[in-house]
Amino acid sequence: MIAIKNLKVDLGDFLLNNINLEIDSGEYFIILGPTGAGKTVLLEAIAGLYPVLEGEIWVEGREIARLNPEKRRIGIVYQDYSLFPHLSVEENIAFGLKLRKCPKASIKEKVNDIAEIVGVTHLLERKPQTLSGGEQQKVAVARALVTEPEVLLLDEPLSALDPETKEMMQQELREVHWRTKVTIIHVTHDFEEAIALGHRVAVLNNGCIAQIGAPEEILRQPNSEFIAHFALSRNIFTGEAEEGEDGHACIDVGGIKLRGVTDLRREVRLSLRPEDIIISKEPLHSTARNCFEGVVSDIAHRGAVVYVTVNVPPNFICLITRQSFEELELKKGVRIWITFKASAVHVF
Amino acid sequence: MSIVFILLGVIILLFIFVPLLKTVSSSSPGTLWNTLLDEEVYSSILLTIYAAMIATLVGLFLGVPLAYLLARRQFWGKRFLEGLIDIPIVIPHSAVGVALLFVFGSNFLAGKIFHSVGIVFFNSVAGVVIAMIFVSIPFLIDSAKEGFKAVDVRLERVARTLGASPWRSFLRVSLPLAWRSIFSGSVMMWARGASEFGAVLILAYYVPFFGHYARVAPILVADRFNSFGLDYARPVTAIVILISLIVFIVLRTIAYRGEKA
Numbered sequence: 001m002i003a004i005k006n007l008k009v010d011l012g013d014f015l016l017n018n019i020n021l022e023i024d025s026g027e028y029f030i031i032l033g034p035t036g037a038g039k040t041v042l043l044e045a046i047a048g049l050y051p052v053l054e055g056e057i058w059v060e061g062r063e064i065a066r067l068n069p070e071k072r073r074i075g076i077v078y079q080d081y082s083l084f085p086h087l088s089v090e091e092n093i094a095f096g097l098k099l100r101k102c103p104k105a106s107i108k109e110k111v112n113d114i115a116e117i118v119g120v121t122h123l124l125e126r127k128p129q130t131l132s133g134g135e136q137q138k139v140a141v142a143r144a145l146v147t148e149p150e151v152l153l154l155d156e157p158l159s160a161l162d163p164e165t166k167e168m169m170q171q172e173l174r175e176v177h178w179r180t181k182v183t184i185i186h187v188t189h190d191f192e193e194a195i196a197l198g199h200r201v202a203v204l205n206n207g208c209i210a211q212i213g214a215p216e217e218i219l220r221q222p223n224s225e226f227i228a229h230f231a232l233s234r235n236i237f238t239g240e241a242e243e244g245e246d247g248h249a250c251i252d253v254g255g256i257k258l259r260g261v262t263d264l265r266r267e268v269r270l271s272l273r274p275e276d277i278i279i280s281k282e283p284l285h286s287t288a289r290n291c292f293e294g295v296v297s298d299i300a301h302r303g304a305v306v307y308v309t310v311n312v313p314p315n316f317i318c319l320i321t322r323q324s325f326e327e328l329e330l331k332k333g334v335r336i337w338i339t340f341k342a343s344a345v346h347v348f
Numbered sequence: 349m350s351i352v353f354i355l356l357g358v359i360i361l362l363f364i365f366v367p368l369l370k371t372v373s374s375s376s377p378g379t380l381w382n383t384l385l386d387e388e389v390y391s392s393i394l395l396t397i398y399a400a401m402i403a404t405l406v407g408l409f410l411g412v413p414l415a416y417l418l419a420r421r422q423f424w425g426k427r428f429l430e431g432l433i434d435i436p437i438v439i440p441h442s443a444v445g446v447a448l449l450f451v452f453g454s455n456f457l458a459g460k461i462f463h464s465v466g467i468v469f470f471n472s473v474a475g476v477v478i479a480m481i482f483v484s485i486p487f488l489i490d491s492a493k494e495g496f497k498a499v500d501v502r503l504e505r506v507a508r509t510l511g512a513s514p515w516r517s518f519l520r521v522s523l524p525l526a527w528r529s530i531f532s533g534s535v536m537m538w539a540r541g542a543s544e545f546g547a548v549l550i551l552a553y554y555v556p557f558f559g560h561y562a563r564v565a566p567i568l569v570a571d572r573f574n575s576f577g578l579d580y581a582r583p584v585t586a587i588v589i590l591i592s593l594i595v596f597i598v599l600r601t602i603a604y605r606g607e608k609a
Contacts, residue, residue: 049505069508076509082502086524095520096510147510 001025002151002183007055007065009045011038015053016045016207023185023200025060028177030198031187032218034230037204039187043153046185047074059150075144079156081136083128089139090115090124096147114146117179118172134165138172145180154186158193170196191231195219203227219273221346228271233346234307234317235272241265241347248289248342254314259289260345268347274319276344279308279328280337289342292316296334299325306330310338368589375583380590383583391562393591395555399473399564400541403480404488404534411489412530416522418489419496434486444482445550452478452551475552476564480541487536495529496522532603539596545570 007019016038023029033039044050046057048069057065064072083092090111097107115121118138128136137157144152157173158166174197177184188194194201195215202212203226211223222228228236237253241264244250244257251258251270260270278284283291294316298309306325308318316338320328330336375383383389418430436444452459452469459469469475499522507517523530545566554561563571565588573581 044505047505047509049508068513069505070511070513072509074509076506078502078506080500080502082500082506084503084507084521084525095507099511099516099520143506143510149509 001058001060002185003056003058004046005056005058007042007045007057008053009038009041009050010053011041011207014038014207016042019055019209021202021209021212023183025183026181028174028184028186028197028199030194030201030215031185031204032189032191032194032201032230033187033204034189038207039189039204040155042204043076043155043185043187046151047076047153048072049076073147073149074151074153075147075149076153077137077140077144077155077157079159081128081133081140083131083136083139083143085128087128088124089120089126089128089131092128092139093124093143093146095143100147110146111142114142118142118145118176132165133161134169137161137169141173141176145176145182149182151183151185154184156188157186159188159190166193173197203230205230221348222271223348225269225271228269228346228348232274233271234274235277237270237272237314239268239270241268249347251345251347256292256312256314258345259342260347261343262347264347270345270347272316272340272345274307274317276340277316277318278339279310279318279320279324279330280339281328283337284339286339287341288339290345291337291339293335293337296330296332296336299330299332310336312338368593371582372586372589375586379583380587383587386584387560388562388568389584389587391557391560392565392568393588395473395476395557395562396542396565397591397595398557399476400480400484400538402473403477403484403541404538406477406481407485407488407537408530408534411485412492415489415492415530416496416518419493420501433489436483437486441483441544441546442550445479445547448475448478448482448547448551469551471552472555473552473557476548476555479547479551480544483544483547484537484540487540488530488533491533491536492526492530495526495533498529499525528603532600535596535599535603538599539592542592542595 002021002023004019004021007016009016019042031039031042041050045052048064048067052065055065056063059072059074084095087095093111093114094107097110102110111124112121115124118141120135120138120142123131123135123139128139131139141152154173158169161169170193186197198215200213201215201218203210203218205226211218211227213221218227219231222231222233225236239251239253239258241249241251241260241262243265244259248259249262249264251260251268253270258270262268278288283293292312294310294312296308297311297315300307304322306320306322308320308325308330310316310318318338328336418426449470450456452462452475454460454463454468454470462469467474469478503521503525504517507521508514512520543566544564548564549567553567554563569581569585569588572584
């Protein structure tokens with residue numbers, strides 16, 4: 001297990017402060033946050049490349065916060081992969097083993113094994129400059145894993161890749177994780193990447209951890225407006241929560257009454273995910289508690305899906321498939337109905 | 349515009365090459381060969397090559413670590429220090445000779461310390477070497493510094509996480525990657541040292557060298573001209589130019605081998 005306790009790191013302009021994390025052995029853990037949130041520095045502090053002001057870092061029962069990087073048994077893969085340009089792929093992967101003075105035969109065997117796992121066996125003779133981004137990343141992962149670190153740190157490993165390669169590399173990372181069972185801490189600013197890979201996600205903002213939870217939890221139950229925004233929950237409102245029927249809360253948002261599930265009875269913030277809203281030409285007779293009529297005020301095409309803004313008011317941003325969009329014959333100015341469940345309204 | 353620029357460029361190139369070519373071509377190969385066999389000439393050339401090489405090796409040992417610190421660390425007064433390193437380029441070299449004599453002469457502190465271990469600088473090869481180091485070290489430090497700056501610090505960090513100590517990371521990653529800049533800086537340092545006149549003239553004019561007495565090549569050329577005139581100075585000048593060019597071209601070719609233009 002990895003436990004980070006009250007970690008404090010000086011970032012120059014601001015502090016990485018009061019960082020507390022517990023990560024299970026073998027977990028795929030994501031640290032998610034916007035650019036400048038301190039994600040890379042947090043990774044470098046864990047790896048021993050950035051000085052820790054206060055706090056402890058425990059890895060499998062060893063406190064390592066003051067150890068030199070070479071004593072920590074923590075591997076890192078940077079965004080630009082940082083392969084040694086003067087060494088071949090094979091020499092890059094063998095770098096850590098040679099430092100440990102492993103016998104030659106054993107180095108050869110280990111390099112071949114890990115090269116097979118990440119799928120770079122055919123590249124061993126090549127120089128890093130001749131590889132594609134995806135290939136370089138695989139080599140960087142192999143180089144870090146071959147020394148059998150207790151934790152593998154990945155710093156925005158997919159952000160420099162084109163969308164297709166990115167998707168393929170996500171699969172590769174899942175596969176490598178499954179085969180090696182190594183604990184991974186993966187830093188990203190991409191929410192969808194976090195959901196696709198992480199067992200759990202910690203959201204970092206301004207040097208502090210804003211929320212930790214399973215991806216679904218971050219998605220459905222953001223604990224702040226920042227996270228709701230970051231998790232692409234496009235509909236975020238403020239309203240007054242009062243007692244409604246059937247134990248539901250009735251929340252007054254700009255003149256309309258939303259039904260939600262909460263015990264809070266005060267001014268609240270609430271978020272509603274665009275994909276949880278159903279659009280129809282007639283009012284829907286369903287168990288869903290919230291049904292409003294509005295006017296289509298904006299349409300944004302995003303490939304296979306379409307974001308439709310419906311002014312009730314307030315504006316609701318809804319996500320529908322292209323097929324539904326065409327069936328509903330939506331245009332700006334058309335009057336339609338939106339419907340969503342009380343349980344889709346997340347109050348915080 | 350290009351035509352004007354090319355013409356101006358041709359003028360400066362002719363200015364550099366015509367005197368060199370004229371000097372070299374005005375002596376017959378036979379005369380050059382005989383001049384080369386002159387003991388005063390060949391021992392002078394060997395002394396110059398040897399002393400500049402020792403100066404460059406000392407420069408590598410003492411200058412490369414400083415270059416690394418300047419490339420990697422931020423500290424108060426760094427700009428000032430970087431300016432200080434380039435000072436030898438602007439000081440008149442005869443003044444450098446006097447200043448060095450003032451510190452490394454047998455009557456002064458540094459001179460006394462070295463004297464106690466048997467190293468004397470006045471009129472000795474060691475004196476030639478320190479004069480050369482002083483005037484040429486900025487070329488090596490500046491070039492090595494740029495070389496280290498070009499090495500991504502993340503490469504060193506990755507090496508550390510893979511188990512390298514700071515020393516190992518320096519020797520296995522930073523040094524090999526900055527090597528080309530360090531080598532080309534060394535070539536510049538060697539060339540600048542070998543061509544030094546003023547500082548050597550004052551500190552070590554005539555030095556014992558492998559059983560003979562010798563002067564560095566630039567001083568030999570000046571002496572021959574002052575004592576015997578242009579005609580007598582020409583063959584030795586041609587020899588010095590030829591050897592300097594050959595060594596310099598060979599070293600630069602090695603330094604830039606494999607690099608794309």
